[in-house]
Amino acid sequence: MNFIEEMRWRGLLHDVMPGTEEHLLEGKRAGYIGFDPTADSLHVGHLSTAMLLVHFAHCGHQPIALVGGATGMVGDPTDKTNERQLLYEEELNKNVAGIHHQLKYLLEKAGGEGTINMVNNYDWMKDYTFLDFIRDIGKHLTVNYMTSKDSVKKRLEFGLSFTEFSYQLLQGNDFLHLYEKHNCTFQMGGSDQWGNIVTGTELIRRKAEGKAYAMTAPLVTRADGSKFGKSDGNDNVWLDAEKTSPYKFYQFWINQDDDMSEQYIKRFTLLEKAEIDELIEEHRANPGRRIVQNRLAKEVTTLVHSKEDLDLAITASGILFGKSTKENLQQLSKQAIQEVFEGVPTFTIQKTDLEHGIEVVDLMADKTTIVSSKGEARRSLKENSISINKEKVGLEAQVSTADLLNDTYILVQKGKKNYFLLEVQ
RNA sequence: GGGGGGAUACCAAAGUGGCCAACUGGGGCAGACUGUAAAUCUGUUGUCUUCGACUUCGUAGGUUCGAAUCCUGCUCCCCCCA
Numbered sequence: 001m002n003f004i005e006e007m008r009w010r011g012l013l014h015d016v017m018p019g020t021e022e023h024l025l026e027g028k029r030a031g032y033i034g035f036d037p038t039a040d041s042l043h044v045g046h047l048s049t050a051m052l053l054v055h056f057a058h059c060g061h062q063p064i065a066l067v068g069g070a071t072g073m074v075g076d077p078t079d080k081t082n083e084r085q086l087l088y089e090e091e092l093n094k095n096v097a098g099i100h101h102q103l104k105y106l107l108e109k110a111g112g113e114g115t116i117n118m119v120n121n122y123d124w125m126k127d128y129t130f131l132d133f134i135r136d137i138g139k140h141l142t143v144n145y146m147t148s149k150d151s152v153k154k155r156l157e158f159g160l161s162f163t164e165f166s167y168q169l170l171q172g173n174d175f176l177h178l179y180e181k182h183n184c185t186f187q188m189g190g191s192d193q194w195g196n197i198v199t200g201t202e203l204i205r206r207k208a209e210g211k212a213y214a215m216t217a218p219l220v221t222r223a224d225g226s227k228f229g230k231s232d233g234n235d236n237v238w239l240d241a242e243k244t245s246p247y248k249f250y251q252f253w254i255n256q257d258d259d260m261s262e263q264y265i266k267r268f269t270l271l272e273k274a275e276i277d278e279l280i281e282e283h284r285a286n287p288g289r290r291i292v293q294n295r296l297a298k299e300v301t302t303l304v305h306s307k308e309d310l311d312l313a314i315t316a317s318g319i320l321f322g323k324s325t326k327e328n329l330q331q332l333s334k335q336a337i338q339e340v341f342e343g344v345p346t347f348t349i350q351k352t353d354l355e356h357g358i359e360v361v362d363l364m365a366d367k368t369t370i371v372s373s374k375g376e377a378r379r380s381l382k383e384n385s386i387s388i389n390k391e392k393v394g395l396e397a398q399v400s401t402a403d404l405l406n407d408t409y410i411l412v413q414k415g416k417k418n419y420f421l422l423e424v425q
Numbered sequence: 426g427g428g429g430g431g432a433u434a435c436c437a438a439a440g441u442g443g444c445c446a447a448c449u450g451g452g453g454c455a456g457a458c459u460g461u462a463a464a465u466c467u468g469u470u471g472u473c474u475u476c477g478a479c480u481u482c483g484u485a486g487g488u489u490c491g492a493a494u495c496c497u498g499c500u501c502c503c504c505c506c507a
Contacts, residue, residue: 257462288460321461376454379469383455415455 003059007215009273010266012052014191016215017201023185023213024061031056031186032064032178034121034171035103037072037095041240042102044252047304048220050106051268052188057111058270064184065103069096069122071171076196077151077164096120102239110270110303117182121174137173140206141199149195168199175200179212191216220267239304245343246305250313251417253297254290258283261292269299316340320419326389334406337421341411346421354424357400360386360393363422370412370420380414387413 004021007013023029033053035046042050053063072092100118107116146152146168152160175197178184187197194216201212237252238244244252256264262280265271271279283291301310319328319340332340347368358367360381365374380386381395388399389411401424403410410422 251461255461258460259463261462286460287462290460290462293460293462317461373472375472375475376470378475380455383468385455416461 001059003056003061004215006055006059007052007217010055011263012055012217012267014216014218015194017213019211020186020213020215023211024059028061029186030062030064030117030178030182030184031188032066032119032175032184033188034066034068034071034174035099036068036076037092037099040095040098041238041243042099043239044237045220047106047239047300048267049188049190049217050103052217053107053116054110054270056188057107057115061186062117063107063111063115064117064119064178064182065107066174066178067096067100067103067118067120068174069093069120070125071121071167071174072096073122074167074170075164076167076171077155077160096122098240106239106304119178119182121170121177124177125170125173133169133173137169137176137203137207140203141169141172145202146199149199151192151195168196171196172199172203175212176203176207179204179208179210185211186213186215188214189216190219192219220264241305241309241343246301246309247313247316247343249305250297250301250310251317253300254293254317255417256293256296258287258292261296265292265296265299269296269303271295271299312339312342316342316344324390326391329389329405329411332405334408337406337409341419341421344419344421346423348423348425351401351424354399354401354404357398360388360397360399361395363399364412368412368420368422370414385415 002021003024004013004016031053033049035042035049050065053065057063069092072095073089100120104116104118108114146165147156149168151168152165155164175184175187187200189197194214197214197216201214204210204212236244237249239249241249253261253264262283265276265279269276279292279295283289297313298310301313318324319332329337347370349363349367353363353367361374361377364370364386365372365377371377371380378395381393381397384392384394386393388397389403389405390413399410404424405411408424410424412420412422414420
């Protein structure tokens with residue numbers, strides 16, 4: 001299958017070096033993407049680039065995933081306005097291990113065992129001495145060339161340490177190394193990586209007198225246009241089930257608006273063009289059924305987590321968003337509740353607190369962190385946004401042991417989408 | 426080294442002695458309408474024992490019946506001249 005052609009219809013082709021398509025059509029090629037260990041788990045932003053490798057493998061090529069044990073120590077200045085904080089070695093090692101594991105799992109699940117070649121640039125950088133490096137690598141590139149990169153230029157005005165300035169040399173050297181040792185002639189990445197990638201192909205041309213190719217994909221943005229993930233806040237969607245539960249992960253995809261879901265289904269699933277076209281057509285004919293969102297959520301949750309996690313997420317979503325009532329909830333067994341609400345924030349409260357009834361305000365503000373203050377608790381009650389066991393409650397409402405589901409649980413809902421489970425002891 | 430300007434809630438930005446828990450915009454959170462969408466409209470966005478009280482306007486003091494607003498020290502930021 002023609003990889004570039006595939007990328008083109010999926011809307012994943014932002015920039016491509018001339019001759020790349022022909023080069024890839026000549027036979028099986030090795031291509032890589034680098035991931036810096038900025039956290040111990042990948043997030044959806046990484047997933048979008050990781051999918052490039054998945055598609056690459058799917059088209060019959062050899063994917064190489066590089067974990068940046070070395071580059072992570074330095075920090076990529078791209079899209080950073082401030083100098084990056086250096087990571088401690090211990091934290092770095094943990095991050096490398098986490099990311100390594102996730103990438104391997106993901107790629108093998110999508111492409112079969114043994115499809116992925118995992119490398120860590122720390123392995124070839126750790127014994128490289130500074131002198132050797134500046135003589136071997138630094139000699140081939142001019143500072144003029146390096147400073148002309150956008151990632152550097154933007155920072156020159158505000159300051160950029162020599163450390164981060166050197167980042168592109170490290171990434172360039174990675175490409176050179178893979179070219180020489182793994183016959184890797186192709187690098188992919190997000191569109192912000194173009195500068196760093198080109199440094200690599202340039203280095204290969206000058207030092208190894210070889211020819212290497214590259215392509216970048218548009219960055220995934222949220223509905224509001226901001227870039228996914230990285231270090232902004234905790235609203236990131238992580239691949240690690242501990243950080244973002246499969247249920248939440250599933251909901252993330254379900255909640256995408258129409259435009260986004262059409263983009264995402266091309267990017268994040270391996271479905272064929274004909275099938276996707278059909279889904280989109282069906283969806284547009286009847287948008288209320290959210291066909292694309294549902295399929296997207298199903299595919300991605302299965303890929304990243306598992307079929308079992310998906311089934312639970314669907315069951316949970318059905319109960320939470322379907323027309324279920326208090327009676328439905330009461331019919332659930334204790335075990336079913338536990339399974340369905342896996343990953344929903346849970347608070348433990350004392351049974352004695354409930355015996356004589358307790359004001360909902362006190363319950364939410366004192367016994368849990370559903371709201372951050374009593375003022376907020378009252379406000380949300382006035383706004384009519386709080387439900388207990390699927391029934392809206394007002395300011396005066398009280399909760400007692402009579403409200404317990406299965407003698408153990410109370411389901412609190414704030415707004416339409418935020419659920420909390422209270423477990424009585 | 427000299428001169429000038431600034432620091433206000435999540436962000437931006439008004440307010441320059443009492444009408445200020447603090448205009449306005451963005452963001453957030455919710456409600457209505459919907460399709461768990463978008464757009465739109467509405468409410469809300471310091472804390473509490475909530476028709477009232479308390480704590481907030483860089484920081485520490487002071488003046489005053491009363492200060493985000495005036496004075497002094499300190500810290501940090503920006504600009505201009507050398």
